[in-house]
Amino acid sequence: MIKIAIDAMGGDNAPSEIIKGCVEALKEEKCTVQLVLVGKEDVIKKELDKYKVDKSRIEIQDAKDIITMEDSFSAVRTKRDSSMSVGLHLVRDEKVKGIISAGNSGALVAGATSVVGRLRGIKRPVIAPLMPTKKGYSLLVDGGANVDAKPEFLYQFAKIGTVYMQECLHVKNPVVGLVNIGTEEEKGNQLTKEAYKLIKEDKNINFMGNLEAREIPSGVADIVVCDAFVGNVILKFMEGFGNWVFSMMKEEFTRSVKTKIAALLMKSGLKNIKSKFYYNDKGGAPILGLKGLVVKIHGNSKSEEVKGAILQVERFIKTDLVKKISMKFEEEK
């Protein structure tokens, strides 16, 4: 049986929503995993008592401390008995196949890198979230790990992303685009100009060249490569801009009796549009390039996201994603 650890104390809605999500996941027929909830044992037990759940599929791993959003990126080292730290050690010691955390991103990336460790040949692990596009989903690498990136990092992200899209989303020859300010090869800043050359040289990457941010939502690139600063701006701007558009729509649809009728007539259409953006079941973002599976979910995740992440991690493990990435970097030595 596959065992997955859950950081029960990480995130804005921990532990209640985290544990609720675990219970919901275990109720899914397709979910066959065993969960290890990491955190304060008494708190977790009390939460679990709220639900009817098959206790044989849940273990509790006690951890007395909590890493908060205010803690520094080195918190996994300084707070050894935190739920995040204990959980990452379970991954390192192969007690579990992977871990999910809604906690402090900086601490999770740094902690995972030092505790779980990088795969051979990998310079930097990368956070790889899926983002919605006209065609479906594109993988954004880097979604949050390396704000001061080097050209070789971006090149590796393109490689890692290619493995992910092939193995997990079954895209045969995934297209890689490098986020840039223009389409021509010579455009960009120092980072992208050099990264362009590196990616272009690798014949195993289906490189479309530079990708202007205008084209990202069209889904023309399956893999969107950029440093984590730019990736963060894209993800958060999309969120803020989307919220604004929907708030304007709400305002216009509630303006008069006439527009309220329109809202009723458009109910399912609006739901379709919204479901494109609020894609909570997409299951978080894996930190790829590590020796184990570490998945970051949004700090304000609710039970639905936790459940989605558990189901997704199960798929990652069945796909043997970590091994596939490892092989990609081994074979090219």
Next chain:
Amino acid sequence: MIKIAIDAMGGDNAPSEIIKGCVEALKEEKCTVQLVLVGKEDVIKKELDKYKVDKSRIEIQDAKDIITMEDSFSAVRTKRDSSMSVGLHLVRDEKVKGIISAGNSGALVAGATSVVGRLRGIKRPVIAPLMPTKKGYSLLVDGGANVDAKPEFLYQFAKIGTVYMQECLHVKNPVVGLVNIGTEEEKGNQLTKEAYKLIKEDKNINFMGNLEAREIPSGVADIVVCDAFVGNVILKFMEGFGNWVFSMMKEEFTRSVKTKIAALLMKSGLKNIKSKFYYNDKGGAPILGLKGLVVKIHGNSKSEEVKGAILQVERFIKTDLVKKISMKFEEEK
């Protein structure tokens, strides 16, 4: 009388839309400027013959060459008889008070910097477009000039932006936000961490601190500071994402008879939302920090944008924007 030069040959829709925009601007009652159309004289004359226009308010400055989108950023130097180069020299020689161009951005920024020249104390000129927000408009600095920025550049952009918002948009104590991946002072990449300190030290800047991209659309910052790579990503992503949302809305509104009725009932509401994003009359983006006024409009600008830019440049000149920026940097020596 105020004279403004127009690069009649720059941009995807030149010369027809450029000249149409000039004609439309001159018909506006509030517009009192004299226009100098720079480009191939015969072509311009032929275009002008299509309209009834007060010829006494239009001069033509012949320029035989054209800088295309494919030309390098040094094209103003290599193509001395291009409309852009000739126009920029008119600004330098004070034959006109400013110039508007829809041509190659890289060439325009580099050409303006070398021909018109930087104001004393300014390290780098900056492209400063307005972007729509929930509250109205925010100024984005840098919208496209410096992709490899240094902390001091970002600090100067905050200063220049403050002058612009005070003088041109009459915002009394404009709020400056530094685009970053988190709100805490220690967050960010090397560039933003150092820029943060510089901006914070200047007591004449109303600095809110770091601004997550999620908050940009809320309008919480009047001035959004970032390097041109990030600025370009924000502007273009907004464009692409907006287009996608509207295309989805169109699809949903045309799905059935029911939704088509909803579309009719929502007609003015949808127009309200759209008008927020397609803000063609906002008049382009000035390149600030130069000894003269150079305004960049979108490469695919139509007559409406050209007209808007002319009206805006007239306001800039009446405000004496260049002098105000110059004074700001002089007084603090």
